[in-house]
Amino acid sequence: MSFSFNDENSLKIEHLAKRYPHKKALLLPLLWLAQKQEGFISDEAMTRISEISQMPFMHIYSVATFYTMFKLQKKSKRVVEVCRTLSCELSGSEAIKKHLLENHSDTYEIVEVECMGACGGAPMCTLEGKYIENVTPQMLDEVLNAN
Ligand code: FES
Missing domain, CATH: 3.40.30.10 (Glutaredoxin)
Structure with missing residues (x-):
């Protein structure tokens, strides 16, 4: 299963990309938007973020697991x-x-x-x-x- 940002978040990403000097700087906003969209950050979302930010998947994963505010599993409660x-x-x-x-x-x-x-x-x-x-x-x- 693949992940794509919805239209609203795609527009936000387009807008944000103009504010940063390079795509790597989009990493935290992309993680936030993915979590907001799905309620957690899936492997598929990290793969898509890796493509957008042009950074290796493991870098995305290491950042997502470093910050406690990012959830990598859907919560039942x-x-x-x-x-x-x-x-x-x-x-x-x-x-x-x-x-x-x-x-x-x-x-x-x-x-x-x-x-x-x-x-x-x-x-x-x-x-x-x-x-x-x-x-x-x-x-x-x-x-x-x-x-
Ligand atoms: S110590 Fe900073 S918010 Fe709790």
């Missing part, structure tokens, strides 16, 4: 990410993770990740990639039970 890096840990991320595991792991996959670059909003979580800052257990209950 929706994903809540909890940052475990210093600012978030000092702000209570361990208690947030414990609360999530005890109360929401039946309907959500709880994943620990490294700094998401929003330390000012610590403790940080994401729900399907959307940032939730200064989270509290009560706030998570409201958000997750409403979704």
Whole structure:
């Protein structure tokens, strides 16, 4: 089975390609768009990204597996990410993770990740990639039970 970007994403890629000095610089946006389109990054998508960016498949794979925000398998549950890096840990991320595991792991996959670059909003979580800052257990209950 092959992968192709849909029309909307193809237009975005065309637009982005004009902004970068060479095709290799498109790698991260291409991975994002592939994940957004399919919910994860398949081998077929990485093959297509390899063709577009003119880089070897293994380079695409190494980048996709380095960053925790890229998913290489389709998830059966929706994903809540909890940052475990210093600012978030000092702000209570361990208690947030414990609360999530005890109360929401039946309907959500709880994943620990490294700094998401929003330390000012610590403790940080994401729900399907959307940032939730200064989270509290009560706030998570409201958000997750409403979704
Ligand atoms: S340490 Fe959690 S977002 Fe930076």
